[in-house]
Amino acid sequence: MAARSEEFYSGVQKTLRSAMGKSIGPLLKRWRYTQSSDFAEIALSPSTARFLIRFGWLDAGDDDAQRLESQRKLLLDISRSSGDAPGIVAAWLELFAAGEYGALEKGICADEPQCGLCGMKEKCRYLATGGTDERASGNSLAEKLIRTADIPTESLAASDLIAFLVIGEKCGAADYARAEAALKTFGGLRGILDAKADALRGIGYDSSARARLAALSRLCSRWAAEQTERGKIFSKGQDFYDHFHLRLRDFKKEVFYVTLHDQKNALIGEEKVSEGSLTETLVHPREVFALAVTKRAASIAIIHNHPSGDPEPSTNDKTITKRLDSAATLMGIRLLDHVIIGDGRFTSFVEKGLLR
Ligand code: SF4
Missing domain, CATH: 1.10.1670 (Endonuclease Iii, domain 2)
Structure with a gap:
């Protein structure tokens, strides 16, 4: 040395x-x-x-x-x-x-x-390692983003985009370096967007930067929630997982959704029914089927998350499913599936043989 x-x-x-x-x-x-x-x-x-x-x-x-x-x-x-x-x-x-x-x-x-x-x-x-004077300028990144409409996403480093969103056009190499360190510390983009304010302060993000990151996190959730895909046919557990996992995977409590479908299983609507630990009182057939009747749904599916990340059904999940399935039969509405979203995986009651 x-x-x-x-x-x-x-x-x-x-x-x-x-x-x-x-x-x-x-x-x-x-x-x-x-x-x-x-x-x-x-x-x-x-x-x-x-x-x-x-x-x-x-x-x-x-x-x-x-x-x-x-x-x-x-x-x-x-x-x-x-x-x-x-x-x-x-x-x-x-x-x-x-x-x-x-x-x-x-x-x-x-x-x-x-x-x-x-x-x-x-x-x-x-x-x-390919750094140039150009990379150190947020202005040049701004130009690139605006002028090059078909710029491939993979050609933009996540750290550069974070620095740009947090600091703006004045961002420079120190901001890129801090964003790189943050990605490493929190284990990726998801970790940064989920990080607590104290942890972000600990790596040098001031209150304005923390506020921008919090806004970005909320925006990403909204974006995921807007992926409604009306008219899409849902025929298997993977379809429900694809539709819900981005918005449900990071919830710290259980959130329960109902999707409404027509005769061909095409999506005609969805609604959040409850939030909190699932109990029979929180997910009452009356509320679930009131929605189905209002929207004239031919079938419904129920979807909820497991904050632990493990999608294995609990006894309570099985009891609720049985209760809703019995009510569905009485109403002449088909219960398509109950899908539990975990971290990167899911359980479909139909595919697991727990629902006919
Ligand atoms: S030390 Fe700084 S100024 Fe010198 S070549 Fe490296 S980046 Fe450029």
């Missing part, structure tokens, strides 16, 4: 000297850390952390403690090999990543990195 960090530090210094065209020494003396010889006192700014992530010294998925430890090791190493005090080393890095004092309006590796000026581009992970 020593030789690599020495080369890195010298690249930072050379690039800054050439970009500023004047002596940097007096400027550095005004930096707050330059008197510091204690690594524990130095907390590098988020801009500098982003620069170190881009270059490859830090990992975007590291938590704060790991990041501090890696920064401390890097400063120590550079300080030993260069003979500069840790505070001076930190000042060079901060100036490179953020710019300061009006002498360098913005850093070399700032929101929109000026890779063309950078003396370390051959060793930079950001460039080696």
